[in-house]
Amino acid sequence: MRTKSIYFTAILIIALFMSGCNKGAPSSSNKNVKEHTSDTIKIYTTIFPIEDFTKKIGGKYVDVKSIYPAGADAHTFEPTLKMMMNMADADLFIYNGAGFETFIEKAEKTLANEKVKMVEASNGIELLSGHDHDHEEHGEDEHGNHDHDAHEEEEHGDDDHGDHEEEEHGDDDHGDHEENEHADGDHDHDHHHDQDPHVWMDPIHAIKMAENIKVALSEAMPSAKDEFEQNFQDLKQKLEQLDVDLSEVIQAAEHKDLLVSHASYGYWEHRYGIHQISITGLSPENEPSQKHLQTIIETAKEHHLHYIIYDQVPSAKVVDTVQKETGTKPITLHNLEYITEDDKSKKEDYFSLMNKNIDTLKIVLENE
Numbered sequence: 001m002r003t004k005s006i007y008f009t010a011i012l013i014i015a016l017f018m019s020g021c022n023k024g025a026p027s028s029s030n031k032n033v034k035e036h037t038s039d040t041i042k043i044y045t046t047i048f049p050i051e052d053f054t055k056k057i058g059g060k061y062v063d064v065k066s067i068y069p070a071g072a073d074a075h076t077f078e079p080t081l082k083m084m085m086n087m088a089d090a091d092l093f094i095y096n097g098a099g100f101e102t103f104i105e106k107a108e109k110t111l112a113n114e115k116v117k118m119v120e121a122s123n124g125i126e127l128l129s130g131h132d133h134d135h136e137e138h139g140e141d142e143h144g145n146h147d148h149d150a151h152e153e154e155e156h157g158d159d160d161h162g163d164h165e166e167e168e169h170g171d172d173d174h175g176d177h178e179e180n181e182h183a184d185g186d187h188d189h190d191h192h193h194d195q196d197p198h199v200w201m202d203p204i205h206a207i208k209m210a211e212n213i214k215v216a217l218s219e220a221m222p223s224a225k226d227e228f229e230q231n232f233q234d235l236k237q238k239l240e241q242l243d244v245d246l247s248e249v250i251q252a253a254e255h256k257d258l259l260v261s262h263a264s265y266g267y268w269e270h271r272y273g274i275h276q277i278s279i280t281g282l283s284p285e286n287e288p289s290q291k292h293l294q295t296i297i298e299t300a301k302e303h304h305l306h307y308i309i310y311d312q313v314p315s316a317k318v319v320d321t322v323q324k325e326t327g328t329k330p331i332t333l334h335n336l337e338y339i340t341e342d343d344k345s346k347k348e349d350y351f352s353l354m355n356k357n358i359d360t361l362k363i364v365l366e367n368e
Contacts, residue, residue, distance in 0.1 A: 041220045044087045046095040047074060048339050049200040050121050052350045053210045054094060057231045058217050061224045070344050071313055074337035075283045078103050088114035091220055094213060097122040100197035119216040121209040127195040128266050130282045196282055200336060202267035203243040206350075207236050242354055249358055250274055253365035259300045259328060260309040261319040264335035274365075277303075279319050284311070287318050300326045307331045307364045312340055331364060333357050 040063045045051040051066040058064065067079050067087070079087070087093050088111055095101050097120035108118060199205040214232040218225040250256060250272040258265065263278035277299055280286050288296065300308075300322070308328040310319065312335070323330055334343075334353045343353070 041092060041217060042090045043092045043094060044083075044090050044116075045093075046101050047200065048336050049206065049350050050094050050096060050209065050213070053121075053206070053235065054213050054217070056235050056349075057210060057214050057228055059227060059231055061221055061227070062217065068338050070339055070341045072338050073284075074100070076102065079107070084110060087111060088116055090116045092117050092119055092216055094119045094121055094216065096120075096197060096200070096209075098125075098127055098195060098197035098199060117216070117220070119212065121212050122197070122199050122205075123212055125199050125205050125208050127197070127199070128270055130194050130196050130263075130266075196263070196266040198264050198267060198282075198335065198337075201265060202271055203239040203246065203354075204271070205267060207239050210235050210239070238351060242351065245355075245358055246361075247272055249361050250365065253361075255303070256365060257303045257305055258309055258364060259296075259305045259307065259322070259326070260333070261311055261314065262335075264311070264337075265333075277305075279322050293318065293322070297322055297325045300328065309333045309360075309364065311335055312338075312343070331360060333360050 040061055041058065043054055043058070043062055043064045045054055045064060045066050046068060048066065048068075051064055054062060054064045067083055068074060068077055084107070087107070093107075093111070093116050095104060095118070097104070111118065200209060210232055214228050217228045221228075246268070250268070256274045258274055258276045260276050260278050262280040262284045263276060263282050265274065265276045266282075268274050269276055277296060279288060279293075279296055305326065305328055308319070308323045308326065308330055310330055310332050312332060314320075314330075322328075334357055336350065336353055339348060339353075
């Protein structure tokens with residue numbers, strides 16, 4: 001009898017213990033309570049450069065995932081409901097902005113009352129008008145319209161680099177941009193729709209993007225602010241060297257015409273003086289009319305172009321048509337909007353891909 005009593009007492013103690021454990025476990029209703037006693041900041045991003053920069057600046061303090069799967073069409077991608085739920089439970093969601101991600105306005109409304117903070121990486125960058133280099137460059141006066149060369153020399157002079165960096169990265173400006181960044185929730189994206197969002201292709205603009213990321217990380221984890229700052233400075237130095245490398249290669253070329261599948265290179269056009277002849281517009285879905293297509297083909301022949309530049313994953317059939325009509329050789333420039341499975345397996349980063357782009361430019365812009 002005594003044995004039975006001990007047995008039932010033991011069962012009762014175990015049951016009470018299990019009940020106590022269940023009460024202490026967090027319920028689904030508590031999922032929005034931010035437990036930032038953890039060692040890492042949970043972050044979701046969009047385009048590859050933002051993912052890469054966030055990892056480089058955040059180091060051991062960040063858990064970073066891109067919402068884009070390898071090979072995704074970054075222009076048309078829409079996150080699933082499950083992904084939106086994951087984003088809602090993150091600390092930060094860092095996106096490019098400038099009208100690039102078509103789902104952002106919807107996401108802002110959906111995530112407005114969630115714990116995640118949305119950060120626009122392109123905030124504070126002066127955007128180019130898409131009309132400056134979309135389909136207008138194919139007319140006869142396009143080269144006359146290319147007063148960018150003088151502008152580029154001005155931008156690449158000592159004064160410009162100093163002024164440009166002081167303007168974007170100086171202490172006074174820093175405060176202003178932090179204030180602007182806090183206004184992300186009120187940010188009106190409508191005015192971006194006719195502007196070029198491919199700011200990450202310009203290393204100087206990429207510095208500003210990295211700075212915005214650093215500020216967001218420092219606010220999320222002030223205890224690691226000094227390490228974020230040091231990592232940012234290391235990244236900035238590499239981006240400044242990349243700017244020099246791109247400038248030297250492009251300035252040394254006798255011709256600066258690029259026949260490109262889609263207009264990803266407007267910021268190279270603006271800063272370094274290349275001239276992109278784009279088959280599709282700012283988005284690969286913006287295909288030219290038949291008349292305009294003929295103008296592109298004639299322009300490519302007039303300039304005796306030997307290469308046609310595809311993105312990392314060729315898609316538009318109209319590009320193949322131009323390739324056949326012009327007899328040009330296909331070659332790839334990586335626009336870094338997304339990475340491929342091959343890029344992922346090779347552990348490519350922003351700099352390895354951009355350095356491959358520089359090697360490609362040396363081939364495409366060689367004397368002909």
